[in-house]
Amino acid sequence: MIKPENFYKALEKNEIEFFAGVPDSLLKNFCAYITDNVKAKNNIIAANEGNAIALAAGYHLATGKIALVYMQNSGQGNTINPLASLTDSDVYSIPLILVIGWRGEPGKKDEPQHKKQGKITLGLLNILGIPYEILPEENELAEASVERAVKYAAKNKSAFALVVRKGTFDKYELKNKIKTNFELNREQALKLVTDSLSEDDIVVSTTGKTSRELFEYREAKNQGHNQDFLTVGSMGHSSSIALGIALQKPDRHVYCFDGDGAAIMHLGSTAIIAAQKPHNFKHIVFNNGAHDSVGGQPTVGFSADIPGIAKAAGYRNIYSAETKEDIKLKLEQIKSEPGPSLLEIKVNKGARENLGRPTTTPVQNKEAFMTFLK
Secondary structure, eight states, X not given: OBOHHHHHXXXXXXXXXXXXXXXXXXXXXXXXXXHHHSOGGGEEEOSSHHHHHHXXXXXXXXXXXXXXXXXXXXXHHHHHHHIIIIISTTTTOOOEEEEEEOTTOTTSOOOHHHHHHHHHHHHHHHHHTOOEXXXXXXXXXXXXXXXXXXXXXHHHTSEEEEEEOXXXXXXXXXXXXXXXXXXXXXXXXXXXXXXXXXXXXXXXXXXXXXXXXXXXXXXXXTOOSTTEEEOOSSTTOHHHHHHHHHHHOTXXXXXXXXXXXXXXXXXXXXXXXXXXXXXXXXXXXXXXXXXGGGTOEEOSTTTSOHHHHHHHHTOSEEEEEOSHHHHHHHHHHHHHSOSOEEEEEEOBOOOOTTOOOOSSOHHHHHHHHHHHHO
């Protein structure tokens, strides 16, 4: 395994001093290290991966230096536009280093949402004309790989990717942790919201531990899962899925269970939801100020005014709650008022160590959900 400190020092030796990206479970130890050891202005946890590519381009334009962009391979789709139409040698020829966590690597067991992306990770780099290396798992070999990557990017004024397999980085515990003292964590708040729903209400839950907690709560209550669409992939798009449903099912309440990181990732969706004025749309944002499913790296969830953004976009009713009693009160209000409505629930980060995953396949979930919608 590579020690995160050694990998960082190899980058530093090659004059890589600016980092941007979206945290990934395979990179969480490296991301934790740079969070603790790099000035905040030089390590920007971006809204999405395309945002990070643009940040890297701006850094290069201002300094002439090369930046590093980190991401899970699921975020490659968000990078294609700026990689092809901004940094590419056919356009502005901007050098950068990509560090990509390889979820769903062929031949390795992983979750369903990572299978396709794992198969096409290297192919997408080939299509974009971006050379790559699989990052070696030995410190000295990894240092040599970094040096080759930086030399190539500098010489050719283009991107170079280091693809990271599961288990490549040694453990590193994040020290610069967000400390909060809210009454509830996300799972406790989610149970409150779920208990308030009627049997006819529709739920679209976001990527990561939110959907896992919802699935397990339904199991614990011996309820079916047909009421819920579990968005196991496509982070940031749950609210748009919910909008598409709400517009076609105007006589039923549609709840989007969202997270702060997911909501921020594609924030423009908020304006589209508001413009459509779906009276039955209920947007619940569980805000713990962290990318909780991939290592707990901070988001701007607590510094950005999520309810204020929704209000400015045109949501009809906007609330924020922190306590059990206030959450219950606000839920009753958004039930009785025309939407679109948003309820931000501020919670502590963290999840149970024994939290499981859905035991149904995505296709089974989809088919049961579509039957429920009928």
